[in-house]
Amino acid sequence: MFMEKLKNYLPENISPEINRDSVSFKITASTLKEVISNFVFEKKLSFKLMTATDERNEHGVFKIWYVFSVPGTKHLIIPYLELTETIEFPSLALSVNQLWHYERLVHTFFGLTPVGHPDLRPVTLHENWPENIYPLRKDFLWNTRPTETNLTYAFETVTGEGIYEIPVGPIHAGIIEPGHFRFSVAGENIVALEPRLGFTHKGSEKMFELFSLPDQLRLSEKISGDSSFSHSLAFALAVEKLANLKIPKRAEFLRVIFAELERLANHFGDLGAIMMDAGFNFGGSQGSRLREMIMQINESLTNSRFLRGVNTVGGVTKDIDDATNKKLADALDRIKKDYSEGLAIAENSMSLLNRLKGTGLLAQEIALNQGVTGVPARAIGIATDTRVDYPYSSYQQLFTGPIAIENEGDVYARFKVRSAEIFSSIKIITTALSTMPAGEIAKDLTLPLIFKENDYTVSQVEGWRGEIVYFITTDATGKISRVFPRDPSMINWSILKDVCLDNVVPDFPLINKSFNLSYTGNDL
Known part of the structure; x- marks a missing residue:
């Protein structure tokens, strides 16, 4: 009965793994775009999240998980990608916009590279965090204190006659949390805004x-x-x-x-x-x-x-x-x-x-x-x-x-x-x-x-x-x-x-x- 409800959503020639209210299956880098795009644009599944797990100690792989829910049911469909001898996977951020930030998170915290992503600046971790150290890998110990660096974060810039920038924050008036906002403005009209967050990162x-x-x-x-x-x-x-x-x-x-x-x-x-x-x-x-x-x-x-x-x-x-x-x-x-x-x-x-x-x-x-x-x-x-x-x-x-x-x-x-x-x-x-x-x-x-x-x-x-x-x-x-x-x-x-x-x-x-x-x- 469970699989009967989901069979119209699943690709052919897969080996589904049933787990309570969900079904997962392995995909490859070559089928990733086809499967995910089909779920989003054709099947109209609701995308919930994308994340990674470091399973190298047990299975020799990183896994990247894509979680979807099926409308009108309590069921989830979860394709996953295994990375064995590579840390690269195809980026879908340009076609599936919801993946943009998730792919950057996976890159920042696991060191897995979404090939083709146009913006791989780190998120959350700031300029004092050294490059090539990925805190959600299992071999990164929680009490490690990396040597501080002094890198430069490149904000997006807008050029044109009369355009100027207004930096706001991260400290604001009142008792709200910290966050930085970089406005590009013509007169009083906002022509671009780039939020910079991560100041409350707790690990x-x-x-x-x-x-x-x-x-x-x-x-x-x-x-x-x-x-x-x-x-x-x-x-x-x-x-x-x-x-x-x-x-x-x-x-x-x-x-x-x-x-x-x-x-x-x-x-x-x-x-x-x-x-x-x-x-x-x-x-x-x-x-x-x-x-x-x-x-x-x-x-x-x-x-x-x-x-x-x-x-x-x-x-x-x-x-x-x-x-x-x-x-x-x-x-x-x-x-x-x-x-x-x-x-x-x-x-x-x-x-x-x-x-x-x-x-x-x-x-x-x-x-x-x-x-x-x-x-x-x-x-x-x-x-x-x-x-x-x-x-x-x-x-x-x-x-x-x-x-x-x-x-x-x-x-x-x-x-x-x-x-x-x-x-x-x-x-x-x-x-x-x-x-x-x-x-x-x-x-x-x-x-x-x-x-x-x-x-x-x-x-x-x-x-x-x-x-x-x-x-x-x-x-x-x-x-x-x-x-x-x-x-x-x-x-x-x-x-x-x-x-x-x-x-x-x-x-x-x-x-x-x-x-x-x-x-x-x-x-x-």
């Missing part, structure tokens, strides 16, 4: 190789701190797949509640920040106040404003009793009414709407080519939401849509998508509270868990920014050997330069805030 992927399972779970909460719950949920779901664990139904409902509380807090914060950047101080204050109310609810439920320490492999660590259930439902009802009143005032402010409408337009063609995810995708008419497309943790019962969609692709459209999702998140939580099944909140597990050797798994979660994907492999001993967390910001940073074109420099903070991308989620 997370390397640390995942070293840590025990409990510490790996805690590390997942630190990938992007404002998405602590969603990242730890994605990690837990992947590990539960590896261990073939089925968690209690009550735990699934609780995970949905906490995930939606995280979404609410951040959407309130983003809406307030957008209004504040547009000079609508009343709306900014309201957004901050409502965010704080959700954060205090989080703390009262879990002892953590950011919902850390809540997810565990096999379930959750915090329950909601009947009395708290009613208090939470009542509090959300008050917050909903409060927000509705503030939204009505905002929607009647012509000065606010004039700033938001038509600013930071994202073309749907660019969004599709780059694989944009989350709020920016839904704000340009792309109906994508992992909670509906690939449901997990009982979302199939608690949220069947409709997905919040707008079509204009500007700051106002992203504002409206977040606003609609606030109401849907409150509805999801109240539905979960009123239909909460009885039972345990976690499986009673004995650590360490035993995993199958040379295994892999993929999990998908709809974080408040967009889809979070975790790719995990085990080695020949059954130990977790590779964890690649793909935050939605890693994708969506790639389109900021396109969104800002032909806008004026003073609108950049507003456009940037309408995406509110994570620096640390990108930098890992």
